[in-house]
Amino acid sequence: NAGVTQTPKFQVLKTGQSMTLQCAQDMNHNSMYWYRQDPGMGLRLIYYSASEGTTDKGEVPNGYNVSRLNKREFSLRLESAAPSQTSVYFCATRTGGGNYGYTFGSGTRLTVV
Amino acid sequence: GENVEQHPSTLSVQEGDSAVIKCTYSDSASNYFPWYKQELGKRPQLIIDIRSNVGEKKDQRIAVTLNKTAKHFSLHITETQPEDSAVYFCAATTSYGKLTFGQGTILTVHP
Numbered sequence: 001n002a003g004v005t006q007t008p009k010f011q012v013l014k015t016g017q018s019m020t021l022q023c024a025q026d027m028n029h030n031s032m033y034w035y036r037q038d039p040g041m042g043l044r045l046i047y048y049s050a051s052e053g054t055t056d057k058g059e060v061p062n063g064y065n066v067s068r069l070n071k072r073e074f075s076l077r078l079e080s081a082a083p084s085q086t087s088v089y090f091c092a093t094r095t096g097g098g099n100y101g102y103t104f105g106s107g108t109r110l111t112v113v
Numbered sequence: 114g115e116n117v118e119q120h121p122s123t124l125s126v127q128e129g130d131s132a133v134i135k136c137t138y139s140d141s142a143s144n145y146f147p148w149y150k151q152e153l154g155k156r157p158q159l160i161i162d163i164r165s166n167v168g169e170k171k172d173q174r175i176a177v178t179l180n181k182t183a184k185h186f187s188l189h190i191t192e193t194q195p196e197d198s199a200v201y202f203c204a205a206t207t208s209y210g211k212l213t214f215g216q217g218t219i220l221t222v223h224p
Contacts, residue, residue, distance in 0.1 A: 031211075033212075040122070040217075042119075042215055042216040042217050043157070043202065045211055045212075101147040101149075102157075104158075105156065106156050
């Protein structure tokens with residue numbers, strides 16, 4: 001039972017390159033989220049998926065796209081990376097309905113040079 | 114949308130002292146308030162949460178209080194230990210909504 005698995009753990013990109021961050025969960029949770037964490041800014045929501053087949057923008061969606069491939073997987077894509085996207089990215093899941101906290105993945109540390 | 118403000122941004126205490134972190138929220142519809150602890154280089158981990166129908170909740174040395182009228186909630190850590198040193202985040206959400214996080218508090222407990 002791995003919980004929430006993110007890949008890769010570290011990545012260095014050149015400005016303009018593209019990449020996809022992967023997130024998979026085995027908790028049978030409906031909702032999945034992508035956050036970025038920057039010093040002094042807390043965790044800011046990029047995109048989320050309330051259920052399989054739906055995705056919505058969060059607070060800071062510009063420069064990103066997402067795909068909810070199935071109930072287990074939710075990917076985040078950077079089409080043309082910029083230095084401002086240097087951050088730590090966390091995927092999280094939450095069971096649908098009720099008041100339950102998130103379960104976070106271990107994070108991806110992305111540096112764009 | 115929801116806005117969560119968290120204070121202080123940094124907190125330094127001596128081992129054995131108490132630590133208090135405060136948060137305010139803007140959306141009166143929010144009804145679930147979790148607290149997360151994040152150690153350096155690790156993922157955030159849920160340490161305690163409170164629902165809007167409860168005013169206070171305790172778990173050993175950790176307690177959370179909620180004042181719905183004033184729209185603020187607080188984390189209290191008693192008898193602090195060096196291993197309590199971490200970044201703490203408050204958050205707020207409605208039942209089916211998405212979490213909005215505070216900016217975080219860096220807690221340092223000096224031996």
